[in-house]
Amino acid sequence: MSEIVTAAMVVIGDEILSGRTKDRNIGHLADIMTAVGIDLKEVRIVPDEQEAIVEAINALRSRFTYVFTTGGIGPTHDDITADAVAAAFGLPCEYDDRAYRLLDEHYEARGIEFTEARKRMARMPRGARHIPNPISVAPGFAIDNVFVMAGVPAIFQAMLDQIVPTLRTGAKLLSVSIPSPLPEGTIGGPLGEVQKAFPETIIGSYPKYVDGRFWTELVIRSRSEETLQAAKAEIERMLDRLLQQS
Amino acid sequence: MSEIVTAAMVVIGDEILSGRTKDRNIGHLADIMTAVGIDLKEVRIVPDEQEAIVEAINALRSRFTYVFTTGGIGPTHDDITADAVAAAFGLPCEYDDRAYRLLDEHYEARGIEFTEARKRMARMPRGARHIPNPISVAPGFAIDNVFVMAGVPAIFQAMLDQIVPTLRTGAKLLSVSIPSPLPEGTIGGPLGEVQKAFPETIIGSYPKYVDGRFWTELVIRSRSEETLQAAKAEIERMLDRLLQQS
Incomplete structure (x- = not known):
């Protein structure tokens, strides 16, 4: 008898709430979760504001087996998801050595400057595990049961493909x-x-x-x-x- | 100097969380809110479960100027939004005389039986205001700052068109x-x-x-x-x- 495995999603981004961008990740996650026997039980869309992100993550991570986030892990000032997730867990958000080296080598090989902005993408909560990004290198990360992924659909889908085989799954509905x-x-x-x-x-x-x-x-x-x-x-x-x- | 007017949305339905139906209402509400100068600040998608609906509505209605819900106001056993909204406000959920008459006349004129299931669509929290439904008659309703509308996109959009002119709007962003x-x-x-x-x-x-x-x-x-x-x-x-x- 398989257990029930549950999940929630936090979609982070002003552009979804303003209507400028139409979300395409919720439906994809829902399809994948259903396919592998995980019950998606709640989705929240929140703005690029630390307090809102922290509240959503802390409300959901204690209640469901897994929490998946999309958005806000790029290099610009409005990408605050790493800081917010670290704050939710009470952990420092710092440069991850391995992510820093990955990005440094990636840009070096392409003759692209490793700017301060790009270095931001190496920041994650201390102790986080990487989620590989086969498209643009900058990794997502997981801390405890929270999986932090990109908002660009192609990258989100590629990251999700990496982690799904590692998840506990329940009896398929x-x-x-x-x-x-x-x-x-x-x-x-x-x-x-x-x-x-x-x-x-x-x-x-x-x-x-x-x-x-x-x-x-x-x-x-x-x-x-x-x-x-x-x-x-x-x-x-x-x-x-x-x-x-x- | 215009005030800031905020809104949140609660999308109610297992079919969205399972991926079977892809939501089309969030993007529409976001577009309309942006157009009229209301800041959509949070969206939650919750299952057809009273506790989850009550929690989302009560968390959001005290925090934002308006809360809009979609889904769960049809005639079947899984349509529990009216009961859940009534519970969130501590009000009885009962047959609304005017809604009952509207529906009775509508079905009578078409020679369609006014079944117990159809009568469910006349139920709303005591004291609720109607939101007219120009497509299929069964009204949505508003109680305090919570607006309860259908999940079928054509009906949701028609209901939203009815209420938008009645809303306070802020300085357009x-x-x-x-x-x-x-x-x-x-x-x-x-x-x-x-x-x-x-x-x-x-x-x-x-x-x-x-x-x-x-x-x-x-x-x-x-x-x-x-x-x-x-x-x-x-x-x-x-x-x-x-x-x-x-």
């Missing part, structure tokens, strides 16, 4: 989708009865509004294939019955 | 974007100096990674056009200087 031509208002009552009869499943009902017509996607989730199929059969019988009545 | 061919590592140091010289602006630096190349979008935000233009001129001088050196 299986799901099956049943399209219903009947709207939620018709199926809502009987569907609630099915949910009661199968308390170990999570039955979701998602109204779709396409071309002026409503239909409903019903999704059953369960960690047991057998339970999933039993609930699916029950919902299909329910839909048949309602369709005959209508 | 103006912004200007300056594309920089130089990467963040080169401009980071001097850019930090410009930020220090213009403390009343917010200068953001957004790395872009396209076709294997990095460039940087610099965004200056200010409530004063004069300050904005002064900071822009200073950054353009900085970029010219750095480009001549490189």
Whole structure:
């Protein structure tokens, strides 16, 4: 019997809250977590302000197995995630020798100046583990159960690929989708009865509004294939019955 | 001198956290808030669980001018937002007479049964104000500074359009974007100096990674056009200087 493994995400960046940048990382993390059997339970989007970042990380890291952050680890003055994560853990934020050497060699080899700004990307909380960055070298880092990654989607995805194999994962939440031509208002009552009869499943009902017509996607989730199929059969019988009545 | 008006958002729904549905409401709200001069300061995505919804709403409603929620106001058993918002305010959640009549008439006129499930959509915290729903009738509602809206994007957007003219709005945060061919590592140091010289602006630096190349979008935000233009001129001088050196 596998344990339940949970996660939360903190998206850091004024540009998401202003609408200038549309986040593409939340949906990606959600997909990956679902695929490996980790329950993503909460996401917070916070501005580039240390107090807001510290509060979000400390609220979530004690409550969930893992916390993933995106954004704010670049070289500019508004990249304050490393300092904020260090503050959340009460640790000093300092140049990491290995990250410093990696970046120094990387820029040296390309004839690019290793500016003070670039050196900022070698800063992390004391004792942090690296998360390799196969795209632009500057590593993300992990401290305890908090994984700090880039906001640029290509780099975030590459970093996440590095760490996913190292995570504990739970029993995969299986799901099956049943399209219903009947709207939620018709199926809502009987569907609630099915949910009661199968308390170990999570039955979701998602109204779709396409071309002026409503239909409903019903999704059953369960960690047991057998339970999933039993609930699916029950919902299909329910839909048949309602369709005959209508 | 206009006041600062702030907002937070609570996105309610397991389907967003599982990745099955990709949220499209956060970016829309962010755009609208920026357009009318309200600062969106935090977004939380929470599951269809009363405790999580209550906690998010109570944490945010005391801290920001407005809280907007999306999701969980349909007719099925997993639509628990009305109950959760009522619980957050310590109010009873009950059938609203006017909403009940609206829905009853709507379904009557269409020869559709007003099922128990559909009646659920008339429930709201006692004393709530309606948010009209021009698409599918079932209203959203507002209680104090919390605005509860649908998760279906077309309906959410229509509801938001109804309430935006009723909101207090602040001085619009103006912004200007300056594309920089130089990467963040080169401009980071001097850019930090410009930020220090213009403390009343917010200068953001957004790395872009396209076709294997990095460039940087610099965004200056200010409530004063004069300050904005002064900071822009200073950054353009900085970029010219750095480009001549490189």
